[in-house]
Every structure is written in C-alpha cells, then in structure tokens.
Amino acid sequence: MANSGGKLRWIAGATLLVVLALAIAWFAGGYGLPASDPTLTRFVYSPPPCPIVFTSRSSAPSLRAAADEGETFTYPGQPLWQAKQGRLRMLLPNGKVSELTWGKSLPDGSTLIDAMSPSVSPDGHRIVFAGRSSSIAAGHFRLYSINTDGTELRQLTGTPGDKGCTTAPPMRFAEDGKTILSDDVREQIDYDDVDPVYAPGGHIIFASSRTPDLGRDHSRRSTTLWIMREDGSQKRPLSANRNNDRWPWIVSSGYVIFSLWSRNREVISADETKLEPYQDGTTTATLPTDNWLGAHIEPNGDFFGSVLKTRQPVWRPRQLLDGKYAFMTPLKAVDSSFTGEDILTVVEAMPGAIANAPSSLAMGSKLPLTSDTILVAAPSQDANGKPLQLACPSPCPPDKIVLAGSTPDDNGKWDDHRLGIYIANDRWPTGATAESIQLTELFDDPQFADAEPVAVYPREINYEYRALEIGDGNASITFKNNETYTGPSATIHSSSVLRKNNYDAPGQKAEAGTSPIFNAPPKDLIETIRIYASHRDRFDSPDKPRVPGGFELLLEVPIQGDDVEFKLPPGSPTVLAGFDSKGHVASWQGTAATKDGTHPKFYAIAGDHYSGARPGFTHSCTGCHTGHSGTPTLQLKPSK
Numbered sequence: 001m002a003n004s005g006g007k008l009r010w011i012a013g014a015t016l017l018v019v020l021a022l023a024i025a026w027f028a029g030g031y032g033l034p035a036s037d038p039t040l041t042r043f044v045y046s047p048p049p050c051p052i053v054f055t056s057r058s059s060a061p062s063l064r065a066a067a068d069e070g071e072t073f074t075y076p077g078q079p080l081w082q083a084k085q086g087r088l089r090m091l092l093p094n095g096k097v098s099e100l101t102w103g104k105s106l107p108d109g110s111t112l113i114d115a116m117s118p119s120v121s122p123d124g125h126r127i128v129f130a131g132r133s134s135s136i137a138a139g140h141f142r143l144y145s146i147n148t149d150g151t152e153l154r155q156l157t158g159t160p161g162d163k164g165c166t167t168a169p170p171m172r173f174a175e176d177g178k179t180i181l182s183d184d185v186r187e188q189i190d191y192d193d194v195d196p197v198y199a200p201g202g203h204i205i206f207a208s209s210r211t212p213d214l215g216r217d218h219s220r221r222s223t224t225l226w227i228m229r230e231d232g233s234q235k236r237p238l239s240a241n242r243n244n245d246r247w248p249w250i251v252s253s254g255y256v257i258f259s260l261w262s263r264n265r266e267v268i269s270a271d272e273t274k275l276e277p278y279q280d281g282t283t284t285a286t287l288p289t290d291n292w293l294g295a296h297i298e299p300n301g302d303f304f305g306s307v308l309k310t311r312q313p314v315w316r317p318r319q320l321l322d323g324k325y326a327f328m329t330p331l332k333a334v335d336s337s338f339t340g341e342d343i344l345t346v347v348e349a350m351p352g353a354i355a356n357a358p359s360s361l362a363m364g365s366k367l368p369l370t371s372d373t374i375l376v377a378a379p380s381q382d383a384n385g386k387p388l389q390l391a392c393p394s395p396c397p398p399d400k401i402v403l404a405g406s407t408p409d410d411n412g413k414w415d416d417h418r419l420g421i422y423i424a425n426d427r428w429p430t431g432a433t434a435e436s437i438q439l440t441e442l443f444d445d446p447q448f449a450d451a452e453p454v455a456v457y458p459r460e461i462n463y464e465y466r467a468l469e470i471g472d473g474n475a476s477i478t479f480k481n482n483e484t485y486t487g488p489s490a491t492i493h494s495s496s497v498l499r500k501n502n503y504d505a506p507g508q509k510a511e512a513g514t515s516p517i518f519n520a521p522p523k524d525l526i527e528t529i530r531i532y533a534s535h536r537d538r539f540d541s542p543d544k545p546r547v548p549g550g551f552e553l554l555l556e557v558p559i560q561g562d563d564v565e566f567k568l569p570p571g572s573p574t575v576l577a578g579f580d581s582k583g584h585v586a587s588w589q590g591t592a593a594t595k596d597g598t599h600p601k602f603y604a605i606a607g608d609h610y611s612g613a614r615p616g617f618t619h620s621c622t623g624c625h626t627g628h629s630g631t632p633t634l635q636l637k638p639s640k
Contacts, residue, residue, distance in 0.1 A: 034150030036096035040089070045441045047095040048423060051148065051456035052402055053118045053127055056448035057086035060416045062116040063328070063344060063391050063404075063451060065259060065292060065315045066244050067209070067220040073545040075181065077171040080192045080209070080221060082139060083449075086114035088129055090148070090456070091421065091443050100146055101131065104153050110135035112144070112153075117247075117452060119197040124148065124458040128156070128204055130194040141192040143206060143232070148456055156204070156232035157193045164188045166237070166571070169212035170221070170539045170546060183540065194223070197248050197256075199299045200463040202230050205238065205248045205256055211571075213242050213536040214546060216265040216277060220244070222536075225258060227299060238301055240573040240612025242534060245295075247316040254463020257307055257317050257325075260295040262608040264288060264359065266534060266551065266575050272584040275532050275577055275605070277551050285585070289358045289608050294327065294349075299463070301490075301614040304621050308349055309608075310375065310507075311356045317349075318394050320401060320426045325349045326393035334377045341414055343389040346378045346403055348428050350506035354518055359607030365600040368510035368517050368592045376428045382407055383434040389414065390422070396455035401426040404451035405441070420444025421453045473616035475567050480553045489567045490613030493620045497526055497562055497578065510592035517592040518602070526578035526586045526604050529564045531555045533572045534610060570615045578604030 033051065055062065061081045071078045088101040101112045114132035121128070125148055130141040133155075142158035158164075165187040174181055196206040205227045213222035225238040225245050239245045243261040251257055267278045268285040278288040294308030294317040308314045308325060312333040317325050331338050331345040353374040361367055382388045392404040406418040421444070424437040444450055472488035479485065502508070508516035535549030554574070557566045568574065580586045586604040593599050606621070613619035 033092060033148065034090060034098035034100060036092065036098050038096075040097035040099075040445065041095065043445045044091065044095050044097060044443050046423075047093050048091055048396070048402070048442055048455075049400065050093060050397060052091040052396070052421060052442065052453050053100070053120060053148075053456055054089055054091065054404075054421050054443075054450055054453040055086055055115050055118065055129075056089055056445050056450050057083040057114070057116065058448060059083045060419055060449035060451055065246055065313070066261060067223060069218065069220050071170050071214055071219040071221065073170060074173045074177055075171060075175050076139070077169075077190055078219075078221065079139065081116060081141070081194065082132065083114055083116075085448075086116060086132070087448070088112075088115040088118060088127070088131075088146070097443065098150060100127070100150050101144075101153065106133060106135075106153065106155060108135055114139075114141075116141070117195045118454050120148070120454050120456050121198045122459050122461055124456050126198075128196040128198060130192075130196065130206075140189065141194050143193045143196050143204070145230075156230075157228075157235075159232060162188075162232070162235075165191050165210045165212055167212055168539045169209070170214055170537075172539070172545050192221075192223075193226075195247050197250055198230070199227065199250055199256065200254050200461055201299070203227055203299060204230055205250070205299065207244075207246050207248065207258075210235075211237055211536070212539060213549075215242050215263065216534070216548070218263075225256070225297070236614055237571070237612070238297060238299075238614065240571070240610050242536065242573050242610055249318050250299075250461060251319040252460065252462060254461050255296045255298055255303075257294055257296045257319070259315050259317060259327075260293050260306075260609055262289045262291045262293055262359070264534075264575065264607055264610065266532065266607060268577070268585050268603055268605060268607075272587070274553070275530070275551075275575060275585075275607075285363055286359065286361065286603060286605070286607070287363060291356065291358055291608065293356075293608065294325070295609065301617045302620050304611060304619060306354075306609075307351060309354050309356050310349070312347070312375070315344075316392060319351075320348070320393075320395045321397060321399060322426060323351065324426075325351050326401060326426075328391045328393065331380060331389070334375065335380055338380065340387060343387075343414060344391040345380065345388075346390040346393045347375045348426075350374045352502070353506040354502060355507040357518060357602070357608070360603045360605050362587065362601035362603060366594050366598060367600050368512060368514075368590070368594045370507040370517060371509050371511040371513075372507050373430065374506045376430055376432065378403075378424075378428065379432050379434045379437065379439065381434065382439070388434070389419075391419075392452050394454050395426070396423060397457050399426055400424065400455075402442075402453040402455055404453060405439075416449035417446055418444070419449040419451050421450050473567075477555075477567050477569065480555060485569055488570055488615035490570050490615055491618040492531075492566050492568055492611075492613060493618055494529060494564045494576070497529075497559055497564060508592075510594070512593050512595050512597075514592040517590065519588075519591045521578075521586055521588045521602075521604055525580055525588060526559060527581050528559065528579045529557050529566075530577050530579055531557070531566065531568065532575045532577075534575055535572055568613060570613055573610035573612055575610065576606040
C-alpha cells in the first residue's frame with residue numbers, strides 16, 4: 001500500500017484543484033443566494049469558504065441513530081427524532097446567515113415547524129431535507145426540497161398521491177384509545193421519511209419507516225432505504241433491514257453508503273445444522289449481533305456489501321474529498337480513558353476497512369486485533385483543554401471537513417444548545433489536536449442545537465447509470481417446504497463465494513504479525529447456500545397489536561463453480577449461510593493468531609445484516625462469509 005499512498009495524494013491534490021475550480025465557477029456564475037437575516041450575524045464566529053446548510057433545532061435527536069424505543073400502538077404512535085422546533089439555515093461566505101424554511105408557507109397554507117437531515121444536489125442548486133409540517137397528522141417527517149437561493153419550497157412525500165406504508169403499520173387506535181383506525185388511514189399517515197440524498201439519474205434515496213416492523217425482540221420502528229424520482233414519484237424500497245438503515249450518502253463512484261444497524265437475532269444452532277432465532281439461556285454456536293456498520297449498495301439495488309466494519313459504531317458515514325471516510329461514533333468507543341457522559345466524536349477511516357465480524361465468529365473465539373492504522377480520531381479537547389464533542393462530519397472544498405461540535409458549560413454539563421458549526425482540515429494526524437487540524441468555530445446560536453452541516457458546492461458523481469424502473473420479474477418459485485410462489489421476483493447472485501477476497505483491505509494485519517485476519521474458507525468447503533426468511537411482524541390481527549414474524553428455510557441452492565444464483569420474492573428480509581457436505585454450517589480456522597497464539601473459528605454466514613432485493617433486478621453480493629466483508633472497489637477513490 002506504500003506506493004498507492006503517494007498516488008492517492010497526487011490524485012487527491014488534482015481532484016481538490018478541480019473541485020475548487022468548479023466552486024469558483026459556480027459562484028462566479030452568479031447563482032442567487034438567499035436573503036440574510038441580520039439578527040443572526042452576531043452568532044457568526046468565522047465565515048466559511050463556501051455556503052454551509054445546517055439545521056438549528058431545540059434539541060438534537062437527529063444525532064441519534066436508532067429509532068426511539070417504546071411503540072404504544074395508540075395514536076399517534078412513538079414520535080421519531082422530533083424536536084419542538086427546527087429550522088433550516090445557510091451560513092454564507094460573506095459571514096451572513098439566511099433562514100431557509102422558517103415562516104414560509106407551503107401550498108396548503110401550513111408552515112414547517114421542524115427540519116432535519118439536509119442534503120445538497122450535485123449541481124449545488126437544490127436542497128432536500130426532512131421536515132414536519134403543522135398540518136401533517138401526528139407530526140411525522142416528510143421530505144421537502146428548496147432551492148439554495150431560498151425559493152421554490154416543495155413537498156415531495158406525503159402528498160395526496162403518496163400510497164404511504166407498504167402494509168398496516170403498528171398504530172391501531174385513535175386518540176380515544178378505543179376506536180380502531182382503518183388500515184388505509186394508518187398506512188397513509190403513520191410513517192417517517194428522513195435522511196434524503198440526491199442520487200444519480202434524477203433520484204432521491206432516503207430512509208423511511210414505510211415498511212412496518214418492530215424488529216424481532218424489541219419495539220423500535222424499522223427504517224429501510226427507499227429510492228424515488230426527484231419529484232417524489234415511483235417510490236421503491238432499496239434495503240430490507242428489520243432494524244434501522246440510516247444516513248445514506250452518494251460517494252463519487254455513485255454507490256450509496258449508509259449506516260446499517262446489525263441487530264440480527266438469528267444464530268447458528270449448537271449442533272451447527274441450521275440457523276434459528278436466538279433465545280436467552282440457550283447454547284448456540286454463535287451469538288446474535290448488535291453493531292452498526294458502514295454498508296453500501298448501488299442505486300439500482302445491486303452489489304450490496306459493507307465498506308466499514310469496525311469495532312466502533314459507524315454512524316453517518318461520509319466520503320471526504322481526499323478519498324477517506326469520516327463517521328461519528330461514541331467517544332468512549334475510541335477513547336477507553338474517557339469516563340464522562342456519553343457524547344459523540346468523529347473519526348476518519350480507511351475505506352474498505354475490516355476489523356470486526358461478530359456474526360461469523362464462533363462462540364468463545366477471540367478475534368485478533370489489527371495493527372493497521374485504519375481509524376484516526378478527532379481531538380477530544382478544544383484548544384483551551386475543555387472536553388470536546390464532535391458529530392455530523394461532511395466534506396467541504398478545497399480540503400476541509402465541517403462538523404457539529406460543543407463543549408460543556410462551566411459546571412461541566414453538556415447542553416444541546418451549545419452545539420455549533422465547526423470546520424477543520426480534513427487530513428488528521430494520529431493524536432490530532434484542535435490546533436493541528438485547525439478546528440475553528442463558525443456559528444453557534446445559543447437558543448438552538450446547530451448541527452448537520454452540509455457544504456454547498458458542485459460535485460461530480462461517476463456512475464454508469466442503469467435503468468431504475470423496470471419490470472417486476474414475475475417468476476414461479478418452489479420453496480423448501482414444497483409451497484410454490486408465483487409473482488414478482490428478484491434474482492440473487494452471490495459471486496466469488498470461495499475466492500480469497502480482500503486480502504489487501506485495511507485492517508488485515510494482526511498485532512501478532514500474521515495476516516490476513518479474515519481469510520477465505522478452504523476450496524470446495526461450501527457446497528450449498530441456504531436462504532432463510534426472517535419475516536416481518538404483522539399488525540393486522542383483530543386480537544393482537546403485534547403478530548411476530550416467523551423464521552423459515554426458503555431455499556437450498558448448490559454452488560456451481562464459484563457462484564450461486566437463485567430467485568426470491570422481494571420484500572422479506574433474508575439471512576444466508578453456506579453449508580458443507582455433511583449438512584453443517586461451513587467453518588474454518590483463521591490464519592492470523594492473537595497475541596496468545598490462538599486462532600479464531602469462522603462460520604460461512606451472512607448474519608450481520610438482512611439482505612433483500614427489488615423486483616425485476618439482480619441483487620449481487622460478494623459471498624456469505626467473513627473473508628468477503630469489505631469492498632475493494634470502494635477503497636481510496638477521491639471525490640470529485
């Protein structure tokens with residue numbers, strides 16, 4: 001990797017010049033900027049190099065990854081990520097600030113009372129964000145767009161033609177606690193659309209609770225990725241998580257990266273002959289997972305995998321302009337000496353890094369630690385030595401990163417209202433300090449939590465666009481239980497099941513000196529792939545507010561050469577595992593050893609995520625085991 005580092009720096013330097021030239025041309029073109037609010041100028045500490053869109057909210061629930069716990073089954077259901085008040089604002093290079101949404105009327109005469117998760121179009125001219133209107137039932141989030149000059153505020157989802165949820169959501173009773181709301185009413189109102197981002201081909205990808213589920217053993221609304229046209233039409237699901245997929249982002253290659261909550265309850269049985277839902281107190285070969293990883297998928301639903309699999313939670317991953325990634329995570333996850341309150345920090349990461357694989361690690365096995373430097377943490381103190389919280393990283397030309405940040409008050413207490421907008425250099429040394437990365441505060445309104453900054457500039461996305469609206473792939477499929485399904489289907493293609501993949505991925509050198517940590521299985525070990533369905537819960541029973549979804553074996557498909565291909569109905573989350581000739585989940589010993597000389601035991605299971613596919617499309621992944629956890633094609637490619 002030594003030579004590639006020099007090449008990367010050269011490419012990154014050239015890329016930054018291109019980005020800066022594009023930004024200058026964009027400003028010189030005279031694209032209008034919104035009128036500023038002079039009352040906000042006193043909260044500006046330093047002007048940014050380009051406009052920064054951000055949110056100012058009465059609290060910062062938007063920094064929480066998982067949905068709120070505690071579905072009540074009574075109208076309006078559990079609110080998700082709401083603040084009492086939220087505004088979309090823009091900090092301008094001249095040091096002025098604009099209110100983009102506050103007080104502006106929508107076509108129906110209502111106004112937006114909350115805003116979160118903004119994103120800027122690749123041409124730098126439009127902003128898409130999640131908002132709550134005073135007229136929408138139960139204050140759920142819908143998606144809106146507005147021009148960067150503050151004109152043409154539009155509602156994109158939740159409009160009269162929007163079908164809403166795919167099935168009845170977990171909200172059953174009206175406010176009187178007795179009247180049962182109809183399925184149609186619940187489907188039309190009880191969902192949240194958040195985290196939108198512009199995607200290739202005139203699309204928007206976002207996270208939504210439109211596919212109702214409460215996980216397997218908790219009461220948190222699931223959110224999955226969806227894709228639609230920029231005008232809000234042709235909505236289709238893109239992922240199948242039973243927990244939460246959050247914060248999508250389009251990298252320069254056109255791939256979608258996002259945070260995936262791996263809280264799978266399915267494990268390998270003690271006798272290694274099947275997968276089954278985990279139950280407390282039982283003996284199993286593996287443990288259930290509870291981790292956040294950085295995943296990726298193409299906008300057409302193809303080529304799903306992970307791009308950052310670390311021991312730390314990967315929240316809100318973003319690609320920086322030099323090709324590295326940045327994400328926020330709990331400070332305790334990167335600094336074991338920190339004993340204060342549970343606050344956030346930001347780390348820069350090597351793309352494609354693999355340092356964790358909890359679902360495929362045998363019970364009792366110990367995973368070797370990597371000696372590679374795959375993460376560099378932000379400073380934990382400001383220039384005055386006060387504890388520092390950082391969150392919401394986002395790239396900013398020519399070589400910057402914008403963040404949300406705060407310090408505690410004089411009594412050591414943390415307050416959301418102390419969150420402000422910061423900027424820093426985007427190349428961090430190990431042991432970075434506030435001075436070494438030139439961390440600078442840009443803006444802080446003491447009445448609000450200022451966060452979720454996004455730089456406004458034109459950027460290039462290189463994606464070979466393929467049609468995203470095609471047929472439903474009708475097929476007839478016979479399942480393992482001899483039942484036959486006829487209807488829309490998707491083709492699943494698991495490629496290179498046995499190939500020695502990702503040996504060059506960051507994180508593969510063990511601290512004991514051996515490598516790779518995650519090796520591929522022996523040749524011909526895996527003979528078949530079994531596909532299990534982890535069905536979503538139902539909310540259509542007249543007697544029970546929640547009917548838990550079942551778990552069943554759908555198919556067993558032999559490997560042909562090094563690949564396997566099969567068809568599945570779309571929509572139901574699935575878990576895959578590779579089986580050997582004896583009918584056991586395939587297992588093998590890791591080549592890298594821990595410091596005490598022990599080797600881990602791995603299983604051929606894709607158990608750290610739920611996979612799914614869109615009707616009519618081919619959905620590909622790189623195998624079903626630990627050695628294929630990362631994605632080399634997403635490594636070290638600078639943004640443009």
